[in-house]
Amino acid sequence: MLGQLGNKNSRNVASPSRTYIAMCNRSNFDGYYFRKFILPERNEFDVPYDNNCGYASWYFLNVLDGFSCIEGCFAAENWDDLKTVPEEKKFKILAAAVKRWKGFSNKPELYILVENIPQTWLYEKRGGIYYAESEGKVSFYFYEKPGSGYGGSHIHVKMKDGTEETLIGPWSSRAGVANKFFPHCVEVIYTTDARDFKELRCGTCCALTLEMAQEAAKLAGVTLVKTDEGGETVYRIQD
Numbered sequence: 001m002l003g004q005l006g007n008k009n010s011r012n013v014a015s016p017s018r019t020y021i022a023m024c025n026r027s028n029f030d031g032y033y034f035r036k037f038i039l040p041e042r043n044e045f046d047v048p049y050d051n052n053c054g055y056a057s058w059y060f061l062n063v064l065d066g067f068s069c070i071e072g073c074f075a076a077e078n079w080d081d082l083k084t085v086p087e088e089k090k091f092k093i094l095a096a097a098v099k100r101w102k103g104f105s106n107k108p109e110l111y112i113l114v115e116n117i118p119q120t121w122l123y124e125k126r127g128g129i130y131y132a133e134s135e136g137k138v139s140f141y142f143y144e145k146p147g148s149g150y151g152g153s154h155i156h157v158k159m160k161d162g163t164e165e166t167l168i169g170p171w172s173s174r175a176g177v178a179n180k181f182f183p184h185c186v187e188v189i190y191t192t193d194a195r196d197f198k199e200l201r202c203g204t205c206c207a208l209t210l211e212m213a214q215e216a217a218k219l220a221g222v223t224l225v226k227t228d229e230g231g232e233t234v235y236r237i238q239d
Contacts, residue, residue: 020076023071065120098222110189110216110222114192130142130167130170131181155168188213
């Protein structure tokens with residue numbers, strides 16, 4: 001059944017109902033998830049869409065989910081039993097600890113071990129902040145005009161209202177700024193590697209909703225306290 005994804009002729013396989021299944025790599029390539037979708041007959045300019053697996057793959061990546069790592073698509077009619085399609089696993093905190101920066105002035109931070117990083121984001125904009133939340137993980141950018149953040153990269157974002165925008169060189173911003181306009185979030189460090197977590201090394205900065213951060217703090221045996229730092233609301237580990 002899945003063999004057609006690796007067949008050089010599979011790109012021309014068509015679905016009579018225009019229904020396709022996208023097969024995508026999970027985070028860190030530790031498995032797959034599947035998405036079912038219908039390929040429209042025409043685009044917004046009334047130009048007909050080809051009906052085959054190759055074009056369905058292009059449509060999924062360029063229109064539906066630009067952040068996916070797609071292996072390819074296959075026609076739903078070739079799927080033996082759609083009920084067997086595995087459900088996508090949810091973002092989950094497996095363990096949490098406190099990272100203390102000995103010899104530095106940095107404040108202690110939550111360090112979490114997670115699995116199944118969210119891949120789909122729908123943004124809102126308020127006060128120059130583009131904010132999205134997915135399964136408790138938060139993503140945000142500061143953007144008002146083209147800049148040099150992220151090396152001037154063009155970052156394509158999908159908005160909650162269904163539109164898409166391209167941010168040219170946005171800045172990463174910080175939780176204290178996002179908290180002025182959106183539900184409060186907390187900056188933490190995360191990893192998906194149990195070995196790195198054990199040594200509290202090689203983490204990546206991110207933000208969590210306040211509720212999920214409080215869950216992480218409980219796992220780490222600490223308490224988060226709300227503080228004001230230069231007019232920004234942030235949450236710190238209580239010593």
